[in-house]
Structure formats: C-alpha cells, structure tokens
Amino acid sequence: MILLRADHIGPLEMFKIGVGPSSSHTVGPMVAALEFSKRIQSIISKNGKYKLEVELLGSLSATGRGHATDGAICAGILGYHPRLTPVKDIWNAKDLLESKGGFEADGVDGGNGFCDFRPSTDIIFGGWTLKGKNGDNKLPHPNTMRFSLYQNDQIALEEIWISVGGGFVERLGERAETDLKVFDLPYPYETAQNFIEQVMKSGLTPWDLVIANQKVLGLSEEKLRSELSEIWKTMTICIEAGLDTDGILPGGLNVRRRAKKLFSDLEAGKTPAWSEHDLRPSVYAMAVNEENAAGGRVVTAPTNGSSGLIPAVWRTLQERQNLDETTLQNGLIVASVIGALVKVHASISGAEVGCQGEVGTSCAMAAGGAVAMLGGNINQIEQAAEIGIEHHLGMTCDPIMGLVQVPCIERNAMGAVKALNAAALSLASDGQHLVSLDKVLSVMKQTGLDMNHKYKETSTGGLALG
Ligand code: SF4
Structure with a gap:
C-alpha cells in the first residue's frame, strides 16, 4: 500500500532495519x-x-x-x-x-x-x-x-x-491502480499544527496518540514496542561495531575509519576538555555511518545516509540522563512523526531535495525526539524539530565518487551536535517561536525544487568535483 498521509506513516515505516550504504x-x-x-x-x-x-x-x-x-x-x-x-x-x-x-x-x-x-x-x-x-x-x-x-x-x-x-519504493502506475485506503483514525492529522492540536485536545502524550492511531492501522502496542526494541538493539550493535573497527572503507576513496581511535581517545581523557560533550555524540554518529559506508546492518533514520545521527543522540542521552528503554522508544515514536511530516510535505530523498532532506530531516527528528524524552511539551517538540530543519535548509548532496562517505559521515557527526543544541534551545524556552515546522517544510520543498540538479545526489557538482 502506498502511504500518502503523515498519520498513516508509523515508526516502523520510518525506522527500517536493512543494509548500507544507502x-x-x-x-x-x-x-x-x-x-x-x-x-x-x-x-x-x-x-x-x-x-x-x-x-x-x-x-x-x-x-x-x-x-x-x-x-x-x-x-x-x-x-x-x-x-x-x-x-x-x-x-x-x-x-x-x-x-x-x-x-x-x-x-x-x-x-x-x-x-x-x-x-x-x-x-x-x-x-x-x-x-x-x-x-x-x-x-x-x-x-x-x-x-x-x-x-x-x-x-x-x-x-x-x-x-x-528511506527505503520506500513504488511501482509506477500503482497509485492509479490501488485504492488508496484511508483509515478512520481516532486522532487524524496531516500537518504539524494538526498534530499539536490533537495532542492538546486529547490530553495524551504524543507517543500514546501515535500508538492509538497505529492500533487502528493494525499494529498493537505490544508488537510496536517489540519491534522498536529490535530497532534500538540494531542501532546499539551498529554503534559498537563501528567503535570497534578500524581500517579503510571500501569503494576506492581510501577513507580511513576514525570512530574507533576517537572513542579510545575519549575514554582515555585525551581530548581537549571542552570538546568531550561535543565529541561523544559525533563519535557515535561516525561509528554508525562508517558501518553504513561498509555495507553493514543499519537502521534507516530516516535514510541510511543519515542513519548515524539518531542513534548517536539517543545513546548520548541514555548515558547522560539515564533514560530507560521505554523512554528511548517513546522518543523514536515522536521522531517518526516528524520524519513522516517531512516525507509527506517535503522529501526525505537527497536525489529530490539534497541533503537537507536526509541529514536535515534526521536532525529535526532527533531534536524533537530528544525534547520528548527529556519531558518537553508539544510546542517545544515542534520548535526543536523546526530548528533542526531550518539550519539545514539548502544543504546540498554531493558525495565524492558517489560513495556515502564524504561528506556524509562527518555530516551526521555535525548533525548530532546540532540536534542536541536544538533540543536544549527549545527546552530552555517556552516553545513560542516565529517560524512554524509546517512553514519550514514548505520552504524546504521549494528550496529543493529550486536547487540545481547537480547538487541532488548526482556527483556532478560541489565536493564531488574534487
Ligand atoms: S550528502 Fe547525500 S548521500 Fe550523503 S548523507 Fe547527505 S543526502 Fe545522503
């Protein structure tokens, strides 16, 4: 079935276990x-x-x-x-x-x-x-x-x-052939503003609202949570594998894996004192993206190119804030709502809108999910997600030699830090802000349409030219 409505796209559509690099x-x-x-x-x-x-x-x-x-x-x-x-x-x-x-x-x-x-x-x-x-x-x-x-x-x-x-595919003509089934959900929403209103009106947490909708779509809470547990486990295994592997990534660009060395420096206290907090999420993100670049087992979040950012933020918060697994799962559920809104109203494809659709989306998902896990309200969640997109607007996709390595690996490292900052900024405010998430998504879409073709995953412009 082709999913066209944001409220029909659930966490298991946004987070899919697969293989790298894309x-x-x-x-x-x-x-x-x-x-x-x-x-x-x-x-x-x-x-x-x-x-x-x-x-x-x-x-x-x-x-x-x-x-x-x-x-x-x-x-x-x-x-x-x-x-x-x-x-x-x-x-x-x-x-x-x-x-x-x-x-x-x-x-x-x-x-x-x-x-x-x-x-x-x-x-x-x-x-x-x-x-x-x-x-x-x-x-x-x-x-x-x-x-x-x-x-x-x-x-x-x-x-x-x-x-x-994000691993979604469509057969041409299927949209015309298929009766696009629209379910009668208890809490329907098509925009971020609708979602905020539904949360406020229902008095539910954002994740419980999604769980209620998912039940009507045929997915019980028990099944959803057991799949999310598997997804988090896969993300964790991927981080560990990346932190434990060195050498050269495949593909001919001779990119050296760096996560293992950086992590051992961190653990030995060898990094400058001021960089510890910034480096930890960056190193976790790089660990995942190096595994992705090597064709390893990763989870789309929402894509493979941007698969490191969310595991990095979740792992950092788990360690720093002692978050339990249910809270981590709730964060993934909220992140998936943001990813679905981007997918429907803009794009999560680098070939359609550049890297703003991949790392930008991932940053917004991570920022909103982090605020949810740290107890922020729905306005703060929406604000964090908006900040995450806003500061990636216009970002090009120009991977060197078409490999998901440069700039992708470091880009996830930088995005993880930005997501944590976006979450902190919105948690420190009252959630009132000028540009809405809905507005920034329409700007993102238009920016992607205006972007020159060579900056949209063609390896014919930007960094790809060497
Ligand atoms: S630069 Fe392109 S391939 Fe790399 S993460 Fe961004 S969108 Fe994906």
Missing part, C-alpha cells in the same frame, strides 16, 4: 528487485528461454556504483531481504549471479526455469531519460529503475519502479 540507492532497489523477482514467478516455466535486464536511471545511474545499487539489485533478484538475509550473502549475490550467468526461478509448471542474468552486462547504468518505442521520456523520479523480463526475445513483463527515499 536507503534510496541500496535498500529501495533491493526491495524493488525482490518484488519483481516474485512477480516473474507467475511467468517463468521450465521450458522457456528467459533473460532479465535492469536499467538504473537518473541518480541511480549517476551514483549507483558508489552506492552498491548493482549489488543490491542482484541480492533482490535472488530473493534476499535487506533485513533478514545475512549481510555477507547480500554482498556475494553479484558474484554468484555473474559466475552462474543467471538464476533459477520456481516455474509455473512445477519445475525450475532458468533466467539469464549477468550483472556485468544486464545491469545498465542508463542516464537521465527513459527510452521507449516512441522516443525518450522524462524520468518519473530521479531514482528510477526499469525491469524487463524477456521470453524468447520478446518482452514478457516490464515494470518501472521508483525509490522515493
């Missing part, structure tokens, strides 16, 4: 390929001759190699799941397909059919137009994929999928 360029394409691989099972039979071709278009073409999009496509084609399949198997999929020259699919006639698919020639990095029988067409989205299954050299199934950010 939610839009790795997890999304893998999910699309997985879905397509299921759909071709109703076509393939044991006696036919089949061939699969996948075109990566737009930003997926420009930065797909650095983001491991081709490897993710291969894993999805083999039926691997970004959360459930061991990371090692995911990254072996491309070599496996290359050596076998294709894959077996359950045939409709009970036998196994074989489909030719060699990643080196059948994954095409195709540029910025969608070539068709009647000429070139504009891409429906900067992150577009075309899957074509041929049977005896004729098209048997062709589908276009788009990866809209």
Whole structure:
C-alpha cells in the first residue's frame, strides 16, 4: 500500500532495519528487485528461454556504483531481504549471479526455469531519460529503475519502479491502480499544527496518540514496542561495531575509519576538555555511518545516509540522563512523526531535495525526539524539530565518487551536535517561536525544487568535483 498521509506513516515505516550504504540507492532497489523477482514467478516455466535486464536511471545511474545499487539489485533478484538475509550473502549475490550467468526461478509448471542474468552486462547504468518505442521520456523520479523480463526475445513483463527515499519504493502506475485506503483514525492529522492540536485536545502524550492511531492501522502496542526494541538493539550493535573497527572503507576513496581511535581517545581523557560533550555524540554518529559506508546492518533514520545521527543522540542521552528503554522508544515514536511530516510535505530523498532532506530531516527528528524524552511539551517538540530543519535548509548532496562517505559521515557527526543544541534551545524556552515546522517544510520543498540538479545526489557538482 502506498502511504500518502503523515498519520498513516508509523515508526516502523520510518525506522527500517536493512543494509548500507544507502536507503534510496541500496535498500529501495533491493526491495524493488525482490518484488519483481516474485512477480516473474507467475511467468517463468521450465521450458522457456528467459533473460532479465535492469536499467538504473537518473541518480541511480549517476551514483549507483558508489552506492552498491548493482549489488543490491542482484541480492533482490535472488530473493534476499535487506533485513533478514545475512549481510555477507547480500554482498556475494553479484558474484554468484555473474559466475552462474543467471538464476533459477520456481516455474509455473512445477519445475525450475532458468533466467539469464549477468550483472556485468544486464545491469545498465542508463542516464537521465527513459527510452521507449516512441522516443525518450522524462524520468518519473530521479531514482528510477526499469525491469524487463524477456521470453524468447520478446518482452514478457516490464515494470518501472521508483525509490522515493528511506527505503520506500513504488511501482509506477500503482497509485492509479490501488485504492488508496484511508483509515478512520481516532486522532487524524496531516500537518504539524494538526498534530499539536490533537495532542492538546486529547490530553495524551504524543507517543500514546501515535500508538492509538497505529492500533487502528493494525499494529498493537505490544508488537510496536517489540519491534522498536529490535530497532534500538540494531542501532546499539551498529554503534559498537563501528567503535570497534578500524581500517579503510571500501569503494576506492581510501577513507580511513576514525570512530574507533576517537572513542579510545575519549575514554582515555585525551581530548581537549571542552570538546568531550561535543565529541561523544559525533563519535557515535561516525561509528554508525562508517558501518553504513561498509555495507553493514543499519537502521534507516530516516535514510541510511543519515542513519548515524539518531542513534548517536539517543545513546548520548541514555548515558547522560539515564533514560530507560521505554523512554528511548517513546522518543523514536515522536521522531517518526516528524520524519513522516517531512516525507509527506517535503522529501526525505537527497536525489529530490539534497541533503537537507536526509541529514536535515534526521536532525529535526532527533531534536524533537530528544525534547520528548527529556519531558518537553508539544510546542517545544515542534520548535526543536523546526530548528533542526531550518539550519539545514539548502544543504546540498554531493558525495565524492558517489560513495556515502564524504561528506556524509562527518555530516551526521555535525548533525548530532546540532540536534542536541536544538533540543536544549527549545527546552530552555517556552516553545513560542516565529517560524512554524509546517512553514519550514514548505520552504524546504521549494528550496529543493529550486536547487540545481547537480547538487541532488548526482556527483556532478560541489565536493564531488574534487
Ligand atoms: S550528502 Fe547527505 S543526502 Fe547525500 S548521500 Fe550523503 S548523507 Fe545522503
């Protein structure tokens, strides 16, 4: 189902366990390929001759190699799941397909059919137009994929999928085909202002209000909390792995992992006294983003490129304020509301609006979630989220060599500090402020539309030019 309303997008949509390095360029394409691989099972039979071709278009073409999009496509084609399949198997999929020259699919006639698919020639990095029988067409989205299954050299199934950010995917035409189901929620909201009003009118905490809505959407509080516990556990494991690993990140840029050394300096009291508070969240964020850059197991928050910021802020507050796990979960629930509002009213995709949509959104989610965990009221939560976005407006996405490394890793480190400052600023005030979260989201969207194409995850401008 395509989720178009902010109140229908819950914590489990915003926080998804998957693999690095990118939610839009790795997890999304893998999910699309997985879905397509299921759909071709109703076509393939044991006696036919089949061939699969996948075109990566737009930003997926420009930065797909650095983001491991081709490897993710291969894993999805083999039926691997970004959360459930061991990371090692995911990254072996491309070599496996290359050596076998294709894959077996359950045939409709009970036998196994074989489909030719060699990643080196059948994954095409195709540029910025969608070539068709009647000429070139504009891409429906900067992150577009075309899957074509041929049977005896004729098209048997062709589908276009788009990866809209944060691991969300849509099949082109699905919006028109699907009855977009709108549920009758007890506390409906479409904007930040609606959300504030619902919290005030109901007398509920913001997280209890979301839990009540999620129940109507089919998710019990027990299930939600057990999933959030798994999500927090994955974030924690990721921080620990990053703090315990050194060496060079893959991809050819020769970026050195720094989190382990910085952390051991912190623990040994070797950093300048004034930097201890700032460095700790930064080091945690870098630990996660280094794991993400290495293709490790991470949680979208709301994307993989911005996956370090929220774990860093939560871990810092857990240590400094002795927060229990239920409070950490409540913070994630509130953060997810902010992420959903951005997704619906602006974008969480670097290819659509630049890094303001990724690290900017993550900073807003973390700031609002932090205020909620520290006992702030709904106006202070909204103010913190607004500050988090406002001071990332216009931030470009220009990763060097298309790798989610520079500037991404440090950007999460800086964002974590900003989020904590935004939370402190709003907790120190009464929540009254000039620019609303709703207003800043409309500015963010327009800024993204006005931003030159080369600054939106194409690696053709800014830092990417070296
Ligand atoms: S620069 Fe920002 S938006 Fe672009 S890939 Fe890095 S984290 Fe994502």
